[in-house]
Amino acid sequence: MATLLDILREQLGLTGTKKGCGAGDCGACTVIMDKKAILSCLTPAMQVTGREITTVEGLSRNGELHPLQEAFIECGAVQCGFCTPGMLLSAKALLDQNPSPTQEEVRMAISGNLCRCTGYKKIIDAIMLASKRMKDEGGQGKK
Amino acid sequence: MSVVGKRVKRVDVLEKVTGKALFADDLRFEDMLYAKVLRSPLPHARIRRVDTSLAEELRGVRAVLTARDIPGESTIGILGDPFRDQPVLADEKVRFVGDPIAIVAADSPKIAEEASKLIQVEYEELKPVFDPVEAMREDAPRVHEGGNIAGHRKIRRGDVEEGFAQADVIIEGTYKTPFQEHAHLEPEAGVARVDEKGNVTVWACTQFPSNVREEIARCLGLSLNKVRVIQTVTGGGFGAKLDISVHCHIALLALKTGRPVKLVYTRPESIMTSTKRHPFIIKYKTGATREGKLLVVEIEIIGDTGAYASYGPAVLTRAAVHATGPYNVPNVKIDAYTVYTNNPICGAMRGFGVPQIAIAHETQMDNLAEKLGMDPIEIRLKNAFDLGSRTATGQLLAHSVGIKKTLQEAQKIAKEWRRDLLRKEEPTKRRGVGVGVMWYGIGNTGRPNPSGAFVELLDDGGVVVLSGCAEIGQGSDTILAQIAAEELGTDVENVKVVTADTGVTPWCRATSASGQTYISGNAVRLAAINARQTLFQQVAADFGVERGELYLDKGVIWVKDSGQKNLITEAIKKCRSLGILTLGSGWFNPDTTPLDPETGTGNPYATYSFATHLAEVEVDVETGETRVLKLAAYNDVGKAINPIGVEAQVEGGLSMGLGCALMEELIVEKGVIKTPTLAQYLIPTSLDMPEDMSVNIIEESEPSGPFGAKGVGEPASIPTAPAILNAIYDAVGARITTLPATSEKVLEAIKGKSSHQ
Numbered sequence: 001m002a003t004l005l006d007i008l009r010e011q012l013g014l015t016g017t018k019k020g021c022g023a024g025d026c027g028a029c030t031v032i033m034d035k036k037a038i039l040s041c042l043t044p045a046m047q048v049t050g051r052e053i054t055t056v057e058g059l060s061r062n063g064e065l066h067p068l069q070e071a072f073i074e075c076g077a078v079q080c081g082f083c084t085p086g087m088l089l090s091a092k093a094l095l096d097q098n099p100s101p102t103q104e105e106v107r108m109a110i111s112g113n114l115c116r117c118t119g120y121k122k123i124i125d126a127i128m129l130a131s132k133r134m135k136d137e138g139g140q141g142k143k
Numbered sequence: 144m145s146v147v148g149k150r151v152k153r154v155d156v157l158e159k160v161t162g163k164a165l166f167a168d169d170l171r172f173e174d175m176l177y178a179k180v181l182r183s184p185l186p187h188a189r190i191r192r193v194d195t196s197l198a199e200e201l202r203g204v205r206a207v208l209t210a211r212d213i214p215g216e217s218t219i220g221i222l223g224d225p226f227r228d229q230p231v232l233a234d235e236k237v238r239f240v241g242d243p244i245a246i247v248a249a250d251s252p253k254i255a256e257e258a259s260k261l262i263q264v265e266y267e268e269l270k271p272v273f274d275p276v277e278a279m280r281e282d283a284p285r286v287h288e289g290g291n292i293a294g295h296r297k298i299r300r301g302d303v304e305e306g307f308a309q310a311d312v313i314i315e316g317t318y319k320t321p322f323q324e325h326a327h328l329e330p331e332a333g334v335a336r337v338d339e340k341g342n343v344t345v346w347a348c349t350q351f352p353s354n355v356r357e358e359i360a361r362c363l364g365l366s367l368n369k370v371r372v373i374q375t376v377t378g379g380g381f382g383a384k385l386d387i388s389v390h391c392h393i394a395l396l397a398l399k400t401g402r403p404v405k406l407v408y409t410r411p412e413s414i415m416t417s418t419k420r421h422p423f424i425i426k427y428k429t430g431a432t433r434e435g436k437l438l439v440v441e442i443e444i445i446g447d448t449g450a451y452a453s454y455g456p457a458v459l460t461r462a463a464v465h466a467t468g469p470y471n472v473p474n475v476k477i478d479a480y481t482v483y484t485n486n487p488i489c490g491a492m493r494g495f496g497v498p499q500i501a502i503a504h505e506t507q508m509d510n511l512a513e514k515l516g517m518d519p520i521e522i523r524l525k526n527a528f529d530l531g532s533r534t535a536t537g538q539l540l541a542h543s544v545g546i547k548k549t550l551q552e553a554q555k556i557a558k559e560w561r562r563d564l565l566r567k568e569e570p571t572k573r574r575g576v577g578v579g580v581m582w583y584g585i586g587n588t589g590r591p592n593p594s595g596a597f598v599e600l601l602d603d604g605g606v607v608v609l610s611g612c613a614e615i616g617q618g619s620d621t622i623l624a625q626i627a628a629e630e631l632g633t634d635v636e637n638v639k640v641v642t643a644d645t646g647v648t649p650w651c652r653a654t655s656a657s658g659q660t661y662i663s664g665n666a667v668r669l670a671a672i673n674a675r676q677t678l679f680q681q682v683a684a685d686f687g688v689e690r691g692e693l694y695l696d697k698g699v700i701w702v703k704d705s706g707q708k709n710l711i712t713e714a715i716k717k718c719r720s721l722g723i724l725t726l727g728s729g730w731f732n733p734d735t736t737p738l739d740p741e742t743g744t745g746n747p748y749a750t751y752s753f754a755t756h757l758a759e760v761e762v763d764v765e766t767g768e769t770r771v772l773k774l775a776a777y778n779d780v781g782k783a784i785n786p787i788g789v790e791a792q793v794e795g796g797l798s799m800g801l802g803c804a805l806m807e808e809l810i811v812e813k814g815v816i817k818t819p820t821l822a823q824y825l826i827p828t829s830l831d832m833p834e835d836m837s838v839n840i841i842e843e844s845e846p847s848g849p850f851g852a853k854g855v856g857e858p859a860s861i862p863t864a865p866a867i868l869n870a871i872y873d874a875v876g877a878r879i880t881t882l883p884a885t886s887e888k889v890l891e892a893i894k895g896k897s898s899h900q
Contacts, residue, residue: 080377120794
């Protein structure tokens, strides 16, 4: 049975979403389905009909990086980059639901995304920075 | 300096945050076939017969190959002869669960897998050996014809008998460390294609493209220049991607079928076949004066290298060289054995034998301090290397010895932590602080390991750097760009780094032994200087000054102490008009000597990095569970070319060290891995890492390093586990000597201690 990950990578050529284990253990395949971070390697393709899926390819708009992408670059949160797409989407799902997370909430939100390079510190810093910036920008927008 | 030492954004980061970075599994070719490997289910057996006929008949199967289809040489091994002992495809014998026997290429991954299951192999089971101590006996089953001891490294210095006779206090300990898995996030993957002229191109993840080219060429019976290895963006390695994985298999299948062939490992296949961290059994005896001065150590190390040598003898040699710790010890006897068994293959894993031995020397040191009633940091300071110290191999340390500085910095913060400790304890929880130190030789041990580089200064002042250096996430592309930019007076944005494509980049050592900044960095620096010299020659002639009077800054060439200047672009243009090309080449090999086989005497490394790590833990006395509350790292890196990259390496190292101390154990029973997934082999998650984690960079400049730099990749991780283990002891008096320190083991040790009292 084809999974959402298979469809994304093999049929649509959206290879930004990574396959690290194919068993739901590593989080590299995380995408957003209807506002929730899900593991695309465990999601049957059939369940996706009519749902909205966001992958890493959909994070930047018109060539402009998402604040999370900007923050990951600035904080040095990327090393080998294999966990990065999944990490970004877990972070986006969190910030979409909870724009002002505590550090603990950030840790919890990415606890299913394994990273072997960074020790998570700069990733957490980046998510906190993006959260702050998005709030600041949102606040300015309301004025 | 305007670029080196600055916090620079990675040059490869944009494609990594947008999903555009192409890892090997992301590549697609028209007409591409998919490969699958049939592997041995048995740890030790003779192959009587392999029948591939049913597999060949399956619709969609394009090739099924066994050992006899290999056109060239059929064995591989990263250390070269005499350790080229691993068959590309096993024909006579299988030696571990996972040994490859046949490979299939088919129209889809599913067909390839089905076909692999149709291959029939008849085995004659042989008596296996799994315990390295047992394997060392004369009458043990032989894994290889030549016997099971693949290496015996000896280090002798002074007189150990005399040393122990003089010692006021003797500490003995036995330490056991488990198999560990790199758990690089990207499983091994690659694609091979053969063109109409018979040139083979392989796109794959690897830490060592130059070696992959050589092994493929040997295996296919081709000249080196007919094989091109292009390293794809590599999703971590930590040593696992040094050895050959998919490379020869896909090249063989592409050659046979004439079509592109892709192979991607599943996670269990990756865990089953990639080399592991060697389990060590260490017997360690230390003698010291009552003032706490080390007099003597006697150490035996047995390392289980599994079915094939891989880097085994080199890992055990490095462990032996570093076994004293960064301490002055006048009398030394070390014996390190590399032993074959029918277990999974062990090879390089971040630290290369030093993490295991550091656990032993740092536990010994704390036990000694306790016995003498001394402070753990004081006793380390008392014995630590200085400028002018001699190591166990007799090497004089003449420069860049930062160990005391790292200890002194750590001492300040350790005092603060201790002051706050007791106030925060809960009734069933105890807190403790521990320290761990390490030293680490940069580059291969007493073996040549050079890198080359080319640099071209383009007409518009832009720079192209060609280097064979494999970026695996550690940030080397950025470091090389910074080094070239610094030497050529420009910005990182103005430098294009092309790396790890054997079709265009020169020979390069492996990304290992924390050596790329020092060795490939030096090569790039020399190439940049070479290009600059050509340019300066011309400019100096134009100004009528000496070449040495010129310097470059932000695209402008200045004559020292005069207002005279010229734009670099103008100077290059002038060169071009005269037919002069501003090209440079360079190469660098660390200054080492081989170790004497009987005494181990020699200068195995040109320079060493040093570090001290501190850990504060909280242990639940009812469950034995340990939480790491604080980590602080003090790493002497010579010079941090990119401080944000150093921090990133160390933070990652801290997490790997934490995993090593508390949770990581690949369980192998009768040669079978019982933890073949990331749900069973646990590595630290975001919830395991402490919020309070500090990285403190110490810079004891290394004169032979690029801008004073040494290395950090492995030193980032080595002292963490000893610090955590010592902190557990400090908290609850539980001394864990068989790793990892799981809750069960800590609880048992706590109970054992109270029953003794």
